[in-house]
Amino acid sequence: MLPLSHYIVLAAILFGVGALGVMVRRNTIVVFMCIEIMLNAVNLTFVTFSKLHGNLEGQIGVFFVMVVAAAEAAVGLAIIISVFRSILSVETTDSGELKL
Amino acid sequence: MTISEPTLALIVLAPLIGSILSFVIGKKVKNLAGWIATLSAIASFGIVYNLFRKLGPKEIFEYSLFNWFSVGDLSVDFIFRFDALTAVMCLVVTGVGSLIHLYSIAYMAEDESKHRFFSYLNLFLFSMLILVLGGNLLILFIGWEGVGLCSYLLIGFWYKNLAFAAAGKKAFVVNRIGDAGFLLAIFLISQTFGTIDFVALAQKIAELQDLSLYVTLLTSVGICLFIGAAGKSAQIPLFVWLPDAMAGPTPVSALIHAATMVTAGVYMMARTNFIFDAAPLAMSVVVIVSVLTAFVAGTIAIAQNDIKKVLAYSTVSQLGFMFMAAGSGAYWVAIFHVITHAFFKACLFLGAGSVIHGCHHEQDMRHMGGLAKLMPITFVTYLLSTLAIAGIAPFSGYWSKHAILASLQSNPNIYLSGILEFSVILASITAVITAFYMTRSLAMTFFGSYRGHAHPHESPLLMTIPLIILAGLATVAGYYGGDLAHYLEHVLPANGAHFHHEELVAALKHSWTAIMGVLVALILYTKLKNIPKMIGSALSPVTKLLEHKYYLDEVYGSFIVRPLEGAAKFLWTNVDQSIVDGAVNGTAQIVDVSGEVLRSTQTGQVRTYMFLMFAGMIALIGLYLVF
Numbered sequence: 001m002l003p004l005s006h007y008i009v010l011a012a013i014l015f016g017v018g019a020l021g022v023m024v025r026r027n028t029i030v031v032f033m034c035i036e037i038m039l040n041a042v043n044l045t046f047v048t049f050s051k052l053h054g055n056l057e058g059q060i061g062v063f064f065v066m067v068v069a070a071a072e073a074a075v076g077l078a079i080i081i082s083v084f085r086s087i088l089s090v091e092t093t094d095s096g097e098l099k100l
Numbered sequence: 101m102t103i104s105e106p107t108l109a110l111i112v113l114a115p116l117i118g119s120i121l122s123f124v125i126g127k128k129v130k131n132l133a134g135w136i137a138t139l140s141a142i143a144s145f146g147i148v149y150n151l152f153r154k155l156g157p158k159e160i161f162e163y164s165l166f167n168w169f170s171v172g173d174l175s176v177d178f179i180f181r182f183d184a185l186t187a188v189m190c191l192v193v194t195g196v197g198s199l200i201h202l203y204s205i206a207y208m209a210e211d212e213s214k215h216r217f218f219s220y221l222n223l224f225l226f227s228m229l230i231l232v233l234g235g236n237l238l239i240l241f242i243g244w245e246g247v248g249l250c251s252y253l254l255i256g257f258w259y260k261n262l263a264f265a266a267a268g269k270k271a272f273v274v275n276r277i278g279d280a281g282f283l284l285a286i287f288l289i290s291q292t293f294g295t296i297d298f299v300a301l302a303q304k305i306a307e308l309q310d311l312s313l314y315v316t317l318l319t320s321v322g323i324c325l326f327i328g329a330a331g332k333s334a335q336i337p338l339f340v341w342l343p344d345a346m347a348g349p350t351p352v353s354a355l356i357h358a359a360t361m362v363t364a365g366v367y368m369m370a371r372t373n374f375i376f377d378a379a380p381l382a383m384s385v386v387v388i389v390s391v392l393t394a395f396v397a398g399t400i401a402i403a404q405n406d407i408k409k410v411l412a413y414s415t416v417s418q419l420g421f422m423f424m425a426a427g428s429g430a431y432w433v434a435i436f437h438v439i440t441h442a443f444f445k446a447c448l449f450l451g452a453g454s455v456i457h458g459c460h461h462e463q464d465m466r467h468m469g470g471l472a473k474l475m476p477i478t479f480v481t482y483l484l485s486t487l488a489i490a491g492i493a494p495f496s497g498y499w500s501k502h503a504i505l506a507s508l509q510s511n512p513n514i515y516l517s518g519i520l521e522f523s524v525i526l527a528s529i530t531a532v533i534t535a536f537y538m539t540r541s542l543a544m545t546f547f548g549s550y551r552g553h554a555h556p557h558e559s560p561l562l563m564t565i566p567l568i569i570l571a572g573l574a575t576v577a578g579y580y581g582g583d584l585a586h587y588l589e590h591v592l593p594a595n596g597a598h599f600h601h602e603e604l605v606a607a608l609k610h611s612w613t614a615i616m617g618v619l620v621a622l623i624l625y626t627k628l629k630n631i632p633k634m635i636g637s638a639l640s641p642v643t644k645l646l647e648h649k650y651y652l653d654e655v656y657g658s659f660i661v662r663p664l665e666g667a668a669k670f671l672w673t674n675v676d677q678s679i680v681d682g683a684v685n686g687t688a689q690i691v692d693v694s695g696e697v698l699r700s701t702q703t704g705q706v707r708t709y710m711f712l713m714f715a716g717m718i719a720l721i722g723l724y725l726v727f
Contacts, residue, residue: 022710031706096704 007048014041028080028090039069105161107147108180112229114144119222126215134205137218141201141225145194152187158590173294179235185591189232189367192442196359197225199566203450204351206562207457224250228360237286237296247361248275255348264347274341278331285324292317302374311378322375322382333365334416336393340652342416346408350453358415358449359442366422366438370431370592384515386427391523394420398533403646406463407452410541415445421504424527430507430597432588437504440496440577444488447570451482454563455545460554465544467552474556477564479546481571486542488574490535491614493607499578501531507597535617543625
């Protein structure tokens with residue numbers, strides 16, 4: 001089995017990639033995917049520590065995160081579609097105003 | 101002996117109801133206002149007369165409406181009291197008041213807002229009656245302020261003329277200065293004696309074991325009261341408002357600024373005689389101030405050309421005479437002069453009003469003259485009143501003024517011992533001056549040939565009837581001096597002042613100085629018209645001084661009004677505008693600027709928000725790791 005640090009580092013890199021993506025990418029769908037990457041980075045750490053400590057709490061946490069992420073994906077994609085319908089764009093820079 | 105008498109409330113109620121009705125109904129039917137007001141004044145007079153007949157010697161009618169308040173030991177009733185002094189004052193106020201109301205119906209016939217005028221006039225009667233009926237200092241003070249308010253409202257009656265409105269304000273402000281003194285006196289009394297009721301107070305002071313312990317206190321109370329009286333009754337240094345008060349309609353000048361309100365100070369002094377009698381130093385102040393006032397105002401009157409201004413200064417001077425008597429302890433003599441003065445001065449003012457009415461609102465005597473033939477009734481009444489005020493026997497002014505000079509002469513006050521003779525001489529000179537300037541106004545108005553451009557005509561009956569009645573009273577009232585002294589003997593201490601009844605020939609001999617004054621003025625202003633001008637230009641500094649009223653308004657302006665204005669302006673610009681407003685506006689500005697700065701962070705760009713969120717997170721973690 002690989003040492004613990006490998007998992008943690010991988011999770012950190014995934015989180016960093018996700019965060020960077022959220023900050024630099026303009027396409028809302030990509031931003032969305034980056035958020036998913038960050039969530040999964042967190043999931044990875046949860047599972048890692050669950051294995052380390054030998055209890056299931058971390059893995060239960062992961063289930064919750066996955067449920068929330070699924071709900072979030074459903075709502076988020078619906079919002080993206082309705083925004084696209086009104087401004088014909090999915091770029092974050094194009095939806096900088098609260099009013100239409 | 102004190103008797104409860106509920107009808108006392110009716111005396112004040114009648115003019116109050118009249119005031120409301122004449123305003124409400126008079127607004128709809130203009131011509132009714134005057135009659136309603138006049139009827140309520142006459143009703144009040146009727147009630148007063150009835151009570152006057154019922155009042156036995158040594159009796160006091162009393163009616164307490166309710167207990168107003170009680171704080172600690174001090175309990176104040178809303179109480180009316182009707183004794184001989186009140187009876188006399190009420191008769192004068194309602195009697196002369198009724199006549200002036202009647203006169204006003206004709207005088208104000210063409211005014212747009214006469215309902216307002218008559219409503220104020222009745223309100224004045226209401227306040228004045230509260231003043232004279234009040235059984236304690238506080239009720240008196242309510243009336244005192246009420247008449248001040250009505251005076252202000254009526255001086256500025258034609259408020260669209262800014263100068264008139266300013267005159268009203270001046271009267272109000274100057275009176276407030278006097279009122280401050282009066283209030284201080286009330287506080288001092290209530291604190292020391294625990295009561296402000298006149299009867300209880302008189303008893304407490306009479307029962308004082310060692311009066312000398314209280315002399316300083318009573319002296320300060322007396323002086324404070326006199327400051328109040330000086331404000332209301334136009335004595336030095338607070339008389340400057342009265343001449344300006346002539347801006348009001350002439351009946352107002354007659355009623356408020358000659359016959360009744362301005363004598364309130366004298367009445368108040370007579371009412372609180374037990375305080376003044378125990379404070380000889382305060383009494384000496386009263387005498388000195390009153391003699392000076394009489395002289396100063398009398399000399400100013402010589403140089404005035406406005407018929408109402410002459411009468412106004414004459415009123416100030418006559419009020420000085422009243423205070424001379426009151427200050428000498430001869431209170432009934434002061435009240436005697438209040439009464440005779442109410443008759444002849446009201447008649448003079450109404451006569452002047454009749455002249456002004458006839459000459460189409462001309463008040464300058466240089467544009468009058470020769471009116472004797474054109475307005476015979478006004479002339480005769482004015483002549484009789486002039487002889488009365490000049491102090492020529494057998495007219496009423498002689499008796500009261502003679503009694504005043506006699507009481508001044510026999511003033512036993514030790515504080516006056518050095519200057520009493522000088523005061524008497526000055527007062528006697530003032531009496532001659534009175535005769536002189538009044539005859540001057542008579543001659544300039546009624547003798548010679550008409551110098552104006554209007555077509556003078558005699559006034560209607562409604563105006564001449566009050567004139568005739570008042571002139572009649574001004575002629576004969578002097579004979580009743582002895583009766584008055586007798587009537588008031590249980591209320592006011594005589595302090596050795598008696599009424600000297602004289603045979604007509606002897607009285608005429610005694611009034612030779614006044615007759616001289618009249619004759620000199622008559623010759624100067626009818627035959628030798630150039631001489632007054634020559635004297636005037638030869639003594640031009642004196643003339644200027646008199647024409648400008650001793651520059652008193654200017655002195656007050658530069659020493660009191662202007663510094664106050666400067667201080668107010670300083671506080672306004674430097675304190676209010678820069679500090680107070682600065683604090684408020686500064687707060688708003690800080691919010692405004694910080695909002696402007698923080699606004700730029702709200703870009704609407706999700707990326708920025710995310711970046712800031714992560715940056716913040718990293719910063720927090722960094723902080724956590726470091727500390």
